[in-house]
Amino acid sequence: MSSYDVVIVGGAVTGSSAAYHLAANPDFAGKVLVLEKDPSYRTCASALSAASIRQQFSTAVNIKISLYGIDFIRHIGDWLDVDGDCPDIGFHEDGYLFLATAAGRDTLADNHALQAALGADIAFLEPHALAATFPWLAVDDLAAGCFGRSGEGWFDGYGLMQAFRRKARSLGVDYRPARAAAIVVDDGRATGVRLDDGEVIGAGTVINAAGADGRRLAATAGLDIPIEVKKRMIFTFKAEDRIERCPLLIDPNGTYVRGDGDGFICGSVPPAGQDPEAPGDFDVDWSLFEEHIWPTIAARVPAFERIRPGAAWAGHYDMCAWDDNVLLGALPEIPNLLLANGFSGHGLQQAPAVGRGLSELVAYGGYRSLDLTELSPIRIRDGRMLREKNIV
Numbered sequence: 001m002s003s004y005d006v007v008i009v010g011g012a013v014t015g016s017s018a019a020y021h022l023a024a025n026p027d028f029a030g031k032v033l034v035l036e037k038d039p040s041y042r043t044c045a046s047a048l049s050a051a052s053i054r055q056q057f058s059t060a061v062n063i064k065i066s067l068y069g070i071d072f073i074r075h076i077g078d079w080l081d082v083d084g085d086c087p088d089i090g091f092h093e094d095g096y097l098f099l100a101t102a103a104g105r106d107t108l109a110d111n112h113a114l115q116a117a118l119g120a121d122i123a124f125l126e127p128h129a130l131a132a133t134f135p136w137l138a139v140d141d142l143a144a145g146c147f148g149r150s151g152e153g154w155f156d157g158y159g160l161m162q163a164f165r166r167k168a169r170s171l172g173v174d175y176r177p178a179r180a181a182a183i184v185v186d187d188g189r190a191t192g193v194r195l196d197d198g199e200v201i202g203a204g205t206v207i208n209a210a211g212a213d214g215r216r217l218a219a220t221a222g223l224d225i226p227i228e229v230k231k232r233m234i235f236t237f238k239a240e241d242r243i244e245r246c247p248l249l250i251d252p253n254g255t256y257v258r259g260d261g262d263g264f265i266c267g268s269v270p271p272a273g274q275d276p277e278a279p280g281d282f283d284v285d286w287s288l289f290e291e292h293i294w295p296t297i298a299a300r301v302p303a304f305e306r307i308r309p310g311a312a313w314a315g316h317y318d319m320c321a322w323d324d325n326v327l328l329g330a331l332p333e334i335p336n337l338l339l340a341n342g343f344s345g346h347g348l349q350q351a352p353a354v355g356r357g358l359s360e361l362v363a364y365g366g367y368r369s370l371d372l373t374e375l376s377p378i379r380i381r382d383g384r385m386l387r388e389k390n391i392v
């Protein structure tokens with residue numbers, strides 16, 4: 001039986017970041033294997049993402065995670081170059097713009113105060129300042145907006161995932177194209193991973209970075225984690241009229257739009273009652289665009305009344321039904337099975353900090369840099385919620 005110190009299930013951005021951070025840690029000398037059932041990465045969230053990063057969260061830990069994320073992205077070449085070949089993930093630092101009506105103004109102000117206290121460069125804008133800064137924006141119903149002056153934007157998410165993977169491999173991490181059927185548990189410890197063909201690979205630690213398959217995989221070890229798989233769609237379009245300086249704009253109803261090359265991409269949480277679990281469903285529902293997204297963005301940005309719709313695709317969020325924050329770390333029943341599940345729509349930007357944190361849990365048994373303890377799944381047992389209000 002082959003055996004590794006760490007077996008990571010899922011080789012997309014979370015698994016590959018963890019693999020890289022382990023291999024790069026001078027205090028960790030173990031062997032690492034990444035199991036990836038689909039090396040084409042065609043349908044994983046990391047490949048289908050809007051790949052944007054923001055500091056505008058409502059919980060301190062998520063803000064700190066993204067402050068580290070932006071630093072990592074800005075200096076990606078220092079970390080992930082392979083033989084002098086620096087990855088280029090095309091970071092566009094054009095900001096997020098969260099908008100609020102009177103009903104949401106206090107929440108926006110509270111979030112802004114927390115973000116500013118933690119060092120995020122976010123401006124709180126009254127309606128007249130919004131109109132002056134973004135003259136193409138309809139502001140009549142707005143009570144305020146928050147704009148990320150720096151440290152927010154979008155990048156090539158697939159490129160980030162591949163850069164982690166390439167660097168991890170260059171540092172000696174093994175990648176194997178295989179599906180983990182089950183985690184093998186013996187006497188309260190994960191001892192290995194069983195593949196589809198029955199082979200068992202021994203493991204000192206197992207990391208569950210299986211995205212939409214994370215709940216099923218955890219269940220094979222006897223853990224019931226509240227991860228739901230929700231379909232999220234991205235629609236592209238071109239606008240006939242130019243608009244200058246378009247950040248990632250989030251309407252008060254949750255619909256978002258941002259620039260993408262010479263066009264735009266947009267999306268939205270489906271209206272209440274129309275958001276069932278949808279694992280494996282990649283069908284694009286154009287009615288969401290026609291009946292909800294386009295009317296919203298055309299009302300917010302009149303220039304978007306004249307557009308030419310383009311391609312669209314669907315991917316999946318793995319969402320933590322408990323409080324919309326990731327479950328990171330072990331449960332006491334199986335201390336050497338580390339979970340990294342439930343990222344909702346912010347797992348790409350969290351991958352640098354999460355991968356580093358996972359590597360510290362393995363190497364030291366606790367966090368050494370950024371303390372991510374609050375994200376432990378134990379919070380569910382304790383009845384403690386860490387509700388993230390800014391889910392996009």
Ligand SMILES: Cc1cc2nc3c(=O)[nH]c(=O)nc-3n(C[C@H](O)[C@H](O)[C@H](O)COP(=O)(O)OP(=O)(O)OC[C@H]3O[C@@H](n4cnc5c(N)ncnc54)[C@H](O)[C@@H]3O)c2cc1C
Pocket residue numbers: 009010011012013014015035036037038041044045046047048049050051052053178179180181209210211212213214217232233234314315316317318340343344345346347348349350
């Ligand atoms: C439409 C959309 C827009 C998004 N926008 C953003 C954004 O703007 N910013 C942001 O930060 N995040 C965004 N996200 C979220 C982000 O993409 C995800 O949170 C992140 O990519 C999750 O990465 P992951 O590696 O944990 O999971 P995934 O990318 O889903 O990867 C899981 C991997 O595990 C493999 N796997 C699964 N089961 C097994 C098994 N049993 N054996 C072996 N391999 C297995 C899969 O093949 C896959 O490669 C978005 C997501 C979607 C769908």
